[in-house]
Amino acid sequence: MAEKLLEIKNLKTSFRIRDDYYAAVDDVSLTVNKNEVLAIVGESGCGKSALAFSIMGLHTRAKIEGDILYKDKNIAKMSPSELNKVRGNDLGMIFQDPLTSLNPLMEVGEQIGETLLLHNKNLSKSQRYEKVLDLLNKVGIPRADHVIGQFPHELSGGMRQRVMIAMAIANEPEILIADEPTTALDVTIQSQILELINKLKNEMDSGIVLITHDLGVVAEMADRVAVMYAGQIVEIADVKTLFENPLHPYTKSLLNSVPNSNVEQDKLHVIQGIVPSLQNLPREGCRFSPRIPWVDESAHAEHPELNEVAPGHHVRCTCYKHFSFPDESKEEQHVLS
Numbered sequence: 001m002a003e004k005l006l007e008i009k010n011l012k013t014s015f016r017i018r019d020d021y022y023a024a025v026d027d028v029s030l031t032v033n034k035n036e037v038l039a040i041v042g043e044s045g046c047g048k049s050a051l052a053f054s055i056m057g058l059h060t061r062a063k064i065e066g067d068i069l070y071k072d073k074n075i076a077k078m079s080p081s082e083l084n085k086v087r088g089n090d091l092g093m094i095f096q097d098p099l100t101s102l103n104p105l106m107e108v109g110e111q112i113g114e115t116l117l118l119h120n121k122n123l124s125k126s127q128r129y130e131k132v133l134d135l136l137n138k139v140g141i142p143r144a145d146h147v148i149g150q151f152p153h154e155l156s157g158g159m160r161q162r163v164m165i166a167m168a169i170a171n172e173p174e175i176l177i178a179d180e181p182t183t184a185l186d187v188t189i190q191s192q193i194l195e196l197i198n199k200l201k202n203e204m205d206s207g208i209v210l211i212t213h214d215l216g217v218v219a220e221m222a223d224r225v226a227v228m229y230a231g232q233i234v235e236i237a238d239v240k241t242l243f244e245n246p247l248h249p250y251t252k253s254l255l256n257s258v259p260n261s262n263v264e265q266d267k268l269h270v271i272q273g274i275v276p277s278l279q280n281l282p283r284e285g286c287r288f289s290p291r292i293p294w295v296d297e298s299a300h301a302e303h304p305e306l307n308e309v310a311p312g313h314h315v316r317c318t319c320y321k322h323f324s325f326p327d328e329s330k331e332e333q334h335v336l337s
């Protein structure tokens with residue numbers, strides 16, 4: 001049986017806007033197991049990064065409710081000093097943009113060395129140097145002994161991302177959060193970085209939370225997938241089930257909006273509208289209903305819950321039972337040439 005590393009229960013992350021709090025992550029529950037990649041997918045603004053930052057305890061001004069259980073500890077209830085002990089040690093994070101996350105004024109070796117020191121103060125200078133070299137080699141940086149003394153701006157985007165990964169894994173974290181780790185990279189470098197993350201997962205037996213909006217990346221990397229919409233999880237399943245038997249209308253719309261060379265497909269579905277802003281999110285009923293207006297109101301549950309419809313396959317709302325795409329005359333479709 002899969003060994004649970006992280007269990008999130010009813011997490012609600014709210015930001016204060018003027019005089020009120022608005023939940024960007026709203027009642028999210030999920031688990032991350034050892035040696036698995038859990039992908040979180042969804043459109044821009046659906047709350048993926050807010051979720052990742054909550055797990056890392058990086059929100060300083062947000063209101064966090066619910067539990068984030070790691071072993072016998074509750075990350076959601078930790079003090080800043082307790083958080084500092086787990087962050088960078090048990091929990092590592094690869095950010096979207098290494099250029100804004102790395103210190104531009106510090107040699108990369110020094111930055112990685114600082115991360116090592118945070119959790120192992122007894123390392124001598126020479127031990128640190130050896131460890132940094134080892135990490136740079138591990139993430140596939142050529143001429144590591146030269147790169148160790150370079151500044152971030154002297155490296156290519158792919159190399160900078162590898163440096164960030166080296167920092168994230170410096171203390172062999174059990175849980176690694178990767179927030180759009182390849183978005184800023186071109187496709188060949190992207191696949192090398194994904195391969196590297198996969199290799200490290202197997203070597204360290206870590207659980208990886210991979211945040212992405214790229215379904216190709218999900219298909220390649222994920223063991224399980226959680227689909228987020230408007231702060232909530234609308235579907236969770238193993239990757240095969242999600243691609244072969246998606247149920248929630250939002251998941252189906254996402255999958256139908258990308259070209260797939262494996263199946264005969266001459267039309268792409270256009271998901272109408274956008275994720276509403278935080279202040280305008282509908283908090284009652286099915287949050288996706290405004291974007292599928294052709295589905296009768298009665299198809300939606302009054303209080304949509306995430307229900308397990310088959311072992312390991314969870315879906316929110318009941319509207320999936322009545323959902324199909326409208327015919328061409330009813331909805332605009334984009335015809336591939």
Ligand SMILES: Nc1ncnc2c1ncn2[C@@H]1O[C@H](COP(=O)(O)OP(=O)(O)OP(=O)(O)O)[C@@H](O)[C@H]1O
Pocket residue numbers: 015016017024042043044045046047048049050051213276277278
């Ligand atoms: N510090 C903040 N204060 C107020 N609102 C915020 C804050 N951070 C995020 N939000 C809002 O919370 C919602 C979710 O944002 P989040 O960045 O988590 O989305 P995302 O799914 O990660 O998007 P992207 O893929 O573009 O990174 C958005 O409406 C965003 O504007």
